[in-house]
Amino acid sequence: MRIKISYLLSLLVCLFFLPATAAKGPTYAIVNCRIVSPPLPVIEKGVIIIRDGLIEAVGIQGKIDIPEDAQIIEAEGMTAYPGLINAHTNLFLEEAQEPAQQAPGATRPQAPAERTPTRPDLHVLTQLKPRKSDIDNFHRIGVTTVLVAPQRGIFSGQSVLLNLNGEKIEDMVVKNPVALHVQFVTERGSYPNSLMGTMAYLRQSFFDAAHYAEHLATWKKTPRFLVRPVYNAFLEALIPFVVERKPVIFTCNNQEDIKRAIRLTQEFKLQAILSGANEAWRVGEELKAAKLPLLVALNFRPPTTSIYATRGEAIRRQAEQEIYPANAAELQKLGLTFALTSLGLSDASTFQKNIQQAIKAGLPAETALKALTVIPAQLLGVDSFLGTIEAGKIANIVLCKGEIFDPKGEIQKVWVDGRLFKIEKAPEAKAPAALSVAGSWRVTISSPMGEMEMTMELEQEGSSVRGQLISTYGRWEIRSGQLSGQELTFTVSIEIMGQTFEAAFQGKVEKETMEGTVQIPGGTADFRATRIPRSV
Amino acid sequence: MKRTLIFISLLIASTALLFAGGNLLLKNGTILTVTRGVIPRGDILIMDGLIKQIGENITPPPGVKVIDVSGKYIIPGIIDSHTHIALAGTNETGSANTAEVNMRDVLDAEDTSIFTAISGGVTTIHALHGSANPIGGQNITLKLKWGKKAEEMIFQQTWPTLKFALGENVTQANRQLSPGEERRYPASRMGVVAFIRRELERARNYLAEWDRYQELKKMKLLNRPLLPPRKDLQLEVLADLLRGKLVARCHSYRADETLEFIKLSHEFGFRIACFEHIPEAYKIARELAAEKIGISVFMDSWAYKVEAAEGIATMPAFCTQQGVLVSLNSDSNERIRRLFNDAAKAIKYGGLSEDEALKLITLNPAIQLGVDKWVGSIEVGKHGDLAVFNEHPLSAYTRCDLTIIEGEVYFDREAYLKERQEAQKASPKPKATGGDQ
Numbered sequence: 005m006r007i008k009i010s011y012l013l014s015l016l017v018c019l020f021f022l023p024a025t026a027a028k029g030p031t032y033a034i035v036n037c038r039i040v041s042p043p044l045p046v047i048e049k050g051v052i053i054i055r056d057g058l059i060e061a062v063g064i065q066g067k068i069d070i071p072e073d074a075q076i077i078e079a080e081g082m083t084a085y086p087g088l089i090n091a092h093t094n095l096f097l098e099e100a101q102e103p104a105q106q107a108p109g110a111t112r113p114q115a116p117a118e119r120t121p122t123r124p125d126l127h128v129l130t131q132l133k134p135r136k137s138d139i140d141n142f143h144r145i146g147v148t149t150v151l152v153a154p155q156r157g158i159f160s161g162q163s164v165l166l167n168l169n170g171e172k173i174e175d176m177v178v179k180n181p182v183a184l185h186v187q188f189v190t191e192r193g194s195y196p197n198s199l200m201g202t203m204a205y206l207r208q209s210f211f212d213a214a215h216y217a218e219h220l221a222t223w224k225k226t227p228r229f230l231v232r233p234v235y236n237a238f239l240e241a242l243i244p245f246v247v248e249r250k251p252v253i254f255t256c257n258n259q260e261d262i263k264r265a266i267r268l269t270q271e272f273k274l275q276a277i278l279s280g281a282n283e284a285w286r287v288g289e290e291l292k293a294a295k296l297p298l299l300v301a302l303n304f305r306p307p308t309t310s311i312y313a314t315r316g317e318a319i320r321r322q323a324e325q326e327i328y329p330a331n332a333a334e335l336q337k338l339g340l341t342f343a344l345t346s347l348g349l350s351d352a353s354t355f356q357k358n359i360q361q362a363i364k365a366g367l368p369a370e371t372a373l374k375a376l377t378v379i380p381a382q383l384l385g386v387d388s389f390l391g392t393i394e395a396g397k398i399a400n401i402v403l404c405k406g407e408i409f410d411p412k413g414e415i416q417k418v419w420v421d422g423r424l425f426k427i428e429k430a431p432e433a434k435a436p437a438a439l440s441v442a443g444s445w446r447v448t449i450s451s452p453m454g455e456m457e458m459t460m461e462l463e464q465e466g467s468s469v470r471g472q473l474i475s476t477y478g479r480w481e482i483r484s485g486q487l488s489g490q491e492l493t494f495t496v497s498i499e500i501m502g503q504t505f506e507a508a509f510q511g512k513v514e515k516e517t518m519e520g521t522v523q524i525p526g527g528t529a530d531f532r533a534t535r536i537p538r539s540v
Numbered sequence: 541m542k543r544t545l546i547f548i549s550l551l552i553a554s555t556a557l558l559f560a561g562g563n564l565l566l567k568n569g570t571i572l573t574v575t576r577g578v579i580p581r582g583d584i585l586i587m588d589g590l591i592k593q594i595g596e597n598i599t600p601p602p603g604v605k606v607i608d609v610s611g612k613y614i615i616p617g618i619i620d621s622h623t624h625i626a627l628a629g630t631n632e633t634g635s636a637n638t639a640e641v642n643m644r645d646v647l648d649a650e651d652t653s654i655f656t657a658i659s660g661g662v663t664t665i666h667a668l669h670g671s672a673n674p675i676g677g678q679n680i681t682l683k684l685k686w687g688k689k690a691e692e693m694i695f696q697q698t699w700p701t702l703k704f705a706l707g708e709n710v711t712q713a714n715r716q717l718s719p720g721e722e723r724r725y726p727a728s729r730m731g732v733v734a735f736i737r738r739e740l741e742r743a744r745n746y747l748a749e750w751d752r753y754q755e756l757k758k759m760k761l762l763n764r765p766l767l768p769p770r771k772d773l774q775l776e777v778l779a780d781l782l783r784g785k786l787v788a789r790c791h792s793y794r795a796d797e798t799l800e801f802i803k804l805s806h807e808f809g810f811r812i813a814c815f816e817h818i819p820e821a822y823k824i825a826r827e828l829a830a831e832k833i834g835i836s837v838f839m840d841s842w843a844y845k846v847e848a849a850e851g852i853a854t855m856p857a858f859c860t861q862q863g864v865l866v867s868l869n870s871d872s873n874e875r876i877r878r879l880f881n882d883a884a885k886a887i888k889y890g891g892l893s894e895d896e897a898l899k900l901i902t903l904n905p906a907i908q909l910g911v912d913k914w915v916g917s918i919e920v921g922k923h924g925d926l927a928v929f930n931e932h933p934l935s936a937y938t939r940c941d942l943t944i945i946e947g948e949v950y951f952d953r954e955a956y957l958k959e960r961q962e963a964q965k966a967s968p969k970p971k972a973t974g975g976d977q
């Protein structure tokens with residue numbers, strides 16, 4: 005009788021809950037594997053049972069019953085890790101189409117609302133189009149979960165956490181929204197078009213949100229003799245972050261950005277997480293005092309404002325190879341809490357290479373693993389069901405021959421929400437088919453002061469690019485040009501009327517066109533380029 | 541008793557932390573104090589960043605670094621009261637009133653212009669918002685501690701200042717409009733005055749609105765809900781100007797619009813610390829002196845635009861002689877290292893005395909920034925900010941050899957040249973790439 009009741013109960017449970025689970029697959033039993041999931045103790049020979057997308061049981065071999073219906077995965081000599089969490093990406097983001105061509109001759113940028121959105125109410129989830137190749141590439145390096153954040157505007161919107169478990173975005177959502185994203189960028193043409201303006205704009209927005217919330221709350225309590233607040237979607241979207249202290253993620257491109265973010269956080273008592281921060285070690289003291297967690301991007305390019313970027317190419321390159329990779333190691337020594345992300349990197353394999361490089365520069369492998377599993381899970385508020393291999397948590401598991409961060413390690417299987425993905429080697433010979441940017445380009449830079457036309461002559465050797473930018477003001481040499489996948493980056497020392505400044509170009513290359521942004525001291529402009537056909 | 545002792549020692553420790561300057565003894569230099577005459581051969585002892593003793597044959601306290609500057613000239617660190625260096629950005633051009641922006645938010649401690657400046661003996665700068673708008677942003681004063689963090693450079697004791705601007709820049713008179721683009725208001729000199737008046741009027745109303753709210757709050761009347769007014773950062777700053785917490789620094793060129801701005805300051809009761817550039821100052825020197833408003837000017841640069849047409853080389857000297865507080869500024873990341881040359885020109889053009897000429901780049905800008913108690917001359921108790929020259933600083937052949945801020949050497953020409961030579965040896969010139977060849 006008792007058996008019958010429990011049977012009925014489990015049937016009921018199945019009836020009620022199973023239809024709601026996102027990804028349901030066969031039951032798996034990974035046997036004879038080493039299980040590494042810090043901060044939990046390592047299990048040298050263990051078993052993991054995966055059922056209905058969750059980890060049903062985990063433990064020492066022999067102490068866990070293997071369900072009869074389970075598909076056995078023999079994992080002798082292999083190690084199971086929690087699926088890696090990449091806590092800041094712009095994956096699947098369909099760039100909003102550039103506004104339709106402006107009337108000929110009208111170089112004045114359009115009204116703010118039509119251009120760069122500064123939209124705290126934007127949920128990036130509504131903008132995503134999953135791409136299988138991106139998912140495959142992340143699986144190949146063991147990433148099962150990504151935070152996707154919007155990438156345009158000062159308030160760029162709210163992010164979503166996704167499990168890379170298949171095709172449909174609805175199935176992937178783990179948490180939405182996760183955080184409000186803020187960037188220290190400027191608006192083209194209109195206010196604020198300077199960094200100081202952006203700071204004032206942020207402060208005023210936070211004040212206004214708090215005031216709007218107070219007005220709303222007072223009015224709800226005593227609606228008589230008080231005019232109701234005028235509905236404002238922008239301010240309403242900010243209330244959870246300003247009043248209820250939901251997490252705000254600031255993208256910090258250099259050490260001064262970090263200090264700016266710390267100041268705003270303290271002024272408005274925000275719950276902040278600082279992202280990017282690839283020179284965070286330079287403001288270690290400030291970060292320690294502020295006790296703010298970090299999402300450290302493994303992007304080793306020194307920011308254009310850095311002293312390492314302004315004293316010549318030799319110093320810049322050395323910094324990129326030796327100094328910036330040690331950022332995470334330094335932060336670990338300082339005892340700061342951080343996750344590692346791929347923000348600013350062009351692809352998953354670069355992320356993997358850079359994780360290895362950070363470890364080579366002194367970051368303990370275990371810290372790196374935590375920074376890609378349990379720490380981001382905590383920072384994003386999902387550690388009760390993600391981030392470690394524990395019974396009851398989501399079955400995101402990576403099975404690897406050898407160590408996961410060892411260049412010789414081979415990731416063979418990945419489970420995401422209990423769904424098994426077998427890893428195939430990356431398609432070889434991607435390089436020969438790669439783009440060539442060599443040739444002449446017509447460049448248009450759109451700045452607050454209007455548009456500027458230039459030509460650009462590029463030469464390419466492997467992934468390194470050099471050449472010249474030619475304008476009516478002079479010819480300037482293109483330095484540290486790099487083509488990585490479709491992403492082209494280079495810097496130019498622009499000399500105009502006795503003033504010299506560094507401009508850092510970053511763009512996405514298609515066959516005949518490229519477009520992207522130019523960072524100059526105190527602002528960002530956009531550029532487009534089209535190939536000039538070779539005259540015969 | 542014990543507790544008081546602990547308290548006192550804590551207090552001492554904390555003030556020492558607040559002002560952790562260096563210890564240094566400069567020996568055997570010719571000291572141009574600017575305010576107390578010339579000491580032909582003397583020593584300056586700096587302890588904890590402050591000048592402790594000036595005299596002859598000072599014995600160095602144990603552990604204090606000694607630099608012999610025999611045959612050299614020591615002057616107070618040069619102060620440039622109008623620059624835009626050490627900043628990530630100059631103008632917020634998105635609006636004609638941008639009082640809410642603060643240069644404090646965009647400090648750039650790694651701007652190599654800082655090094656250029658200290659190589660010319662400059663120790664303190666006033667880093668301003670640009671002149672794109674009638675009402676610009678809040679400015680900041682910095683000590684040029686090259687290599688230190690931005691926060692450590694901030695000169696806390698200065699007056700908070702707010703930038704205003706008049707004339708061709710703010711009316712965008714020299715800007716080519718794109719087809720279809722509308723000219724920004726205000727686009728004329730009368731418009732500028734009207735615009736600033738309107739904005740100050742708004743600030744006045746804003747103050748009144750808050751006062752009314754405080755009153756109502758005190759009365760605790762009627763069971764009616766009471767909501768505070770919206771906090772407006774732009775008007776907060778202008779309200780602070782009206783409350784006297786900020787002083788105005790106003791970019792102006794022509795005499796007429798300058799007088800208009802002075803009238804505005806009377807009308808609204810705010811203080812103008814200084815007019816910037818003002819090549820026509822000689823036309824209104826008496827008015828400026830009577831108003832006790834300083835001017836921060838170029839020594840001999842004019843006629844680069846219509847409103848700068850009527851400049852004259854003797855203007856800084858003439859205005860000084862008329863009792864106006866004059867300082868010379870660079871407004872440039874290159875000319876900033878030649879301010880001592882500019883000062884010397886005021887002797888040739890207008891006949892200032894050596895002390896008067898030196899004051900143009902030391903004491904006078906210090907007064908204009910409200911920090912003459914701390915810097916601007918070589919006196920006991922002031923900051924140990926000094927510049928050492930190989931020849932008389934007003935000679936055409938002089939160069940700055942050492943720049944010292946609060947007792948720490950931030951520029952040492954000899955050490956720098958050696959360092960550069962070694963760097964060149966370590967990495968020989970890179971092969972030339974690109975170019976026309």
